Amino acid sequence: MSAAHSGEVGAEAIRPPGATVRRAPSRSSRKRESSESLNQNGHRVTIDQVAREAGVSTATVSRVLAGIGSVNATMAAEVKRVAATLGYRPFGAARDLASGHHRSIGVVVPDLANPYFYDIIQSAQTAAAKDGYRMLIADSGGDPATELSMCEDLLSQAGGLIVQSSRMDVTALKSLAAHNSPVVLINRVEYGVDLPHVGVDNFSAMLEICHHLTSLGHSKAVYLAGPASSWQNQERWRAIQQARMMGLEATAITAEPTIQGGYAATDAALVERPTAIIAFNDLVASGVLARLRELGVDVPKKMSVTGFDDIVFAKFTQPALTTAVTPRAVLGEQAWKILKARLNGHALPEVPLVKAEVLIRDSSAAPPER
Amino acid sequence: MSAAHSGEVGAEAIRPPGATVRRAPSRSSRKRESSESLNQNGHRVTIDQVAREAGVSTATVSRVLAGIGSVNATMAAEVKRVAATLGYRPFGAARDLASGHHRSIGVVVPDLANPYFYDIIQSAQTAAAKDGYRMLIADSGGDPATELSMCEDLLSQAGGLIVQSSRMDVTALKSLAAHNSPVVLINRVEYGVDLPHVGVDNFSAMLEICHHLTSLGHSKAVYLAGPASSWQNQERWRAIQQARMMGLEATAITAEPTIQGGYAATDAALVERPTAIIAFNDLVASGVLARLRELGVDVPKKMSVTGFDDIVFAKFTQPALTTAVTPRAVLGEQAWKILKARLNGHALPEVPLVKAEVLIRDSSAAPPER
DNA sequence: CAACGCTGAGTAAGCGCTCTCTCACCTTTG
DNA sequence: CAAAGGTGAGAGAGCGCTTACTCAGCGTTG
Structure with a gap:
């Protein structure tokens, strides 16, 4: 010395x-x-x-x-x-x-341009603001590699994190959990990872969509799937497979979870000669609708199309989209509620998966007669 | 003592x-x-x-x-x-x-659920992140009263602010400027307020839309106006009035700048018996399209409809919307560029209003024969 | 070989608040 | 009228970092 x-x-x-x-x-x-x-x-x-x-x-x-x-x-x-x-x-x-804690929370989403996230962000921000917290947001670009470092980075500035990380790998999640980080997961349930989560009951909602389709008389569908690693996608697909018991035969084709993705995947879906196309979400369904219109395929007379989420535009597509209403504002509030409890050292409130209601509009109808 | x-x-x-x-x-x-x-x-x-x-x-x-x-x-x-x-x-x-400055910037928008802001937020966030800055975001709810206090609040946590405040009153803006706050305004030009800004050349773009319409043969239009206090609205309306010289007669009807707003204002617009409806933005135009479809008014054969902004859904409306492409990603980047210069004590870069290109799609055509 | 840079690493002084302690000054009580 | 109890406000010790300053240890020079 x-x-x-x-x-x-x-x-x-x-x-x-x-x-x-x-x-x-x-x-x-x-x-x-x-x-x-x-x-x-x-x-x-x-x-x-x-x-x-x-x-x-x-x-x-x-x-x-x-x-x-x-x-x-x-x-x-x-x-x-x-x-x-x-x-x-x-x-x-x-x-x-001086007070020993940050007055901000961070939110990490894979794509800030996706309207799905904004309702969550908006409600979480409003709820957090009421408790005197600001909100930091970051766009991970959906890249699993940067996602963890982004979280780590935000955690040095924020008291806690709300993470919508459909892709982030389990190891990364475990690392977050291991350091005892105040993190709440959105729409991801991972057994073996000790992190609280909030989410939509994708399984029930998709099962209901399938039920709607079979009761209309459909028996052959194509599922335009989202990212394979996404929990939401897995749950939705699990429901569709279960619907086989109701007489719905379905094959899955992976599509980018965007309008363009739906547009691009439509032709491949048609090859399967389905009477219904079940889209991963409303964005994909919108793309499908646009492509089918180009091809002159009448929706819903010749083809039924369903979405998921009920984004604000779902009501205004042509025809208006049959979809599942995922209550995103509720998700944002719940996420903050849990995070707040966590930050205050309270016991974490038990929140069940949020039910999504199926909204039948004009894009689904009985299949054409053979 | x-x-x-x-x-x-x-x-x-x-x-x-x-x-x-x-x-x-x-x-x-x-x-x-x-x-x-x-x-x-x-x-x-x-x-x-x-x-x-x-x-x-x-x-x-x-x-x-x-x-x-x-x-x-x-x-x-x-x-x-x-x-x-x-x-x-x-x-x-x-x-x-210890280092004497915050590594965050704040962004204040009137409504996080408005897709117009997504690209701005995303590009600003990405640009700022490259320089090691996080982004705090706040939804002012469009309330002029809370907007200033929200800014003040954010300024205690952030190094600077990007503000999209179409409504915030001039006094508030001046108060921000008076305290020498690092604030960049988006889409608002206010003479007499010493605050840098970035924005779209709304006037030229709207003039071009009008020109497109008159060259198609239209002479009677209705402008579904945005908030009267909004600079963007004022500029657009100024262009439409100027278009009188090109032979376009137009009346303005104020509408909420949302899909619902456009939907609700359509009937009132039709009373004027126009051959074209010029919407304040794409959201309003989408609402108009939805209502016209309900009423059985053929677009574009019986009625031309134009939007503004080219949000991601504009391409997928039925018919696809003729609109002005406001390069929002550029806005976000420019805003950060200015803010960064400001934070580093550099001279503020001179940025001209960004030109918006008019994109002619399927919602505009020649007016019906009389 | 002495004088002189360099370099790499340690020391410690704050940064601008918050909040516990502490006390002076009042108001009640017995 | 003294003792006890309140109450309001000042003093000042940090909070966990960054970074200017300092110097020991070397490698270069003349």
């Missing part, structure tokens, strides 16, 4: 006195480089300035602004006035550091 | 020595309450622990993890190994406080 520098007596004789003191100026010059949240003079307005100006202690300013503890009304008003005049804005990082 | 407490000699005699020292334990017990980012023992893993375990100083750990400065390779490897083993995750707030 080397000798102490400025604290050691002998060293003091060698160095000019006040060497340590001289650091302060260089400090402040460093800060001037960034212009974030600085006032006209290029300095950040701190709580100390407000306190000095208002003639009170920083503790009091803190109390007034946080609205906790009892403070003399006149004093409080003065503090607020000074804070407003100075344009004081608490520096979040300092607050978080 | 009252006398100092523990620093005063007289007081020392009264209180037991070491009174202040006793605070430490109560501190740590406070922290145990929150379970965020704590390891199995209920403690946060800090850089000190990593340093001790790896037998180096915290400075070295910091350098290794930040990847700056030169560190002995063996030492670096060991530090990384220890950090991984311990599940060390830097506490973002401490980092931000």
Whole structure:
């Protein structure tokens, strides 16, 4: 261990006195480089300035602004006035550091351009905001490799995470769970991974769609499947296979879970000569509808098409889409509820899979007579 | 001013020595309450622990993890190994406080469920992430009153803000500008407010739509207008009025800027007996299309309909929508570019309004013969 | 071979808040 | 009227990092 520098007596004789003191100026010059949240003079307005100006202690300013503890009304008003005049804005990082926890949660989704996620994000954001939390969002691009590092990164900024990670591999999930991270999974149930989750009961909903189809008289369908590794896809496919007992024969063809994906996969689906096409989700179904229109295949007279999710546009496709309504706003709220309990050290609330109601619109009808 | 407490000699005699020292334990017990980012023992893993375990100083750990400065390779490897083993995750707030700036930017939009914003959010997030910034997102619900406080709130957590605030009043904007806040406005040009902005050239694009319509032979149109206070709406309407010189007579009817809004306003538009309906955006146009279909009005034979924005669904409406392609991804990137320059104290890059290309699809054609 | 860079790594001073302690000053009680 | 109990506000110790400053240990030069 080397000798102490400025604290050691002998060293003091060698160095000019006040060497340590001289650091302060260089400090402040460093800060001037960034212009974030600085006032006209290029300095950040701190709580100390407000306190000095208002003639009170920083503790009091803190109390007034946080609205906790009892403070003399006149004093409080003065503090607020000074804070407003100075344009004081608490520096979040300092607050978080002092209080020991972040006031943000992170949300990771595979594709921010997908309308499915926005209802979740919106409701989660609203719910979290009510409890004073902000929301960080990140688009993983659906890449399993970056997903974990993205989560790790967000976890250094956020108190907890809501993760919609259909693809992220189990090892990554386990690593998250192992470090005891406050993470809630959306639409993914993974046995053997100790992470709470919320999700839609995909199985029941898809079974209901199949039932709707068979009761209409369909017996041959094609399932335009989503990503093979996705839990949602697995559940939906499991339901379709189970529907064999109801007399529905189905083959699966994988498609990109997008409009383009549905559009592109339609021709291959037609080769199977089905009377119904069960799409992984509404996006895919929309693509199918567009392609069938091009091909002159009448929906629903010649072909029934079903979607999943009931995104806002499902009602306005031509014809309007028969689909399963996944209550995404509920998912967002539930996710926050669990995360909040987790952050506060409470017992995690038990939340069952959310039921999705099947909405029959105009894209499904009895199959054509043979 | 009252006398100092523990620093005063007289007081020392009264209180037991070491009174202040006793605070430490109560501190740590406070922290145990929150379970965020704590390891199995209920403690946060800090850089000190990593340093001790790896037998180096915290400075070295910091350098290794930040990847700056030169560190002995063996030492670096060991530090990384220890950090991984311990599940060390830097506490973002401490980092931000020490370095003096937040590594997040905030984005405020009036409605997260509006697909218009998806591309902006996605591209801005991607661009910012490349520079090591996270993205905080907030839904103001379009309420002008909450918008400012939401911005203020975010500014205490974020280095800067990207604001899409069609409604926020000028006073609020000025207050933001007055405090020298790093804010970039999207799709709003406000003279007299010293805040940088990026936006689409709504005027030219709408003029081009009008030109398209007049060249087709239309002379009577209805504009289904967006929010009156919105800059975008004002620009678009200004273009339509200018189109009178091209022989296009148009009246404006205000509609909610949603699918439902377009649907609901269609009947009122028809009263004017136009041959074309110019919708504020694609959402409104979709609603119009849905209502016209219900009414049995053939588009485009009996009625032309145009949208604006080219959201992903515009291509798949029936008929496919003629619209102006607003390059939203570009907007997001530009916004970040400006914000970044602002945060780094560089001169703000000059960015002109982005041109929107008009895409003629199937919802517009020559008006019916009289 | 001495004087002089370099380099790599340690030391420790804050960053701007929060919150526990502590005490001065009042208001109740016995 | 003294003792006990409240209550409001100040003091100041950190929170976990980053980074300026410092210096020991070497490799270069003249």
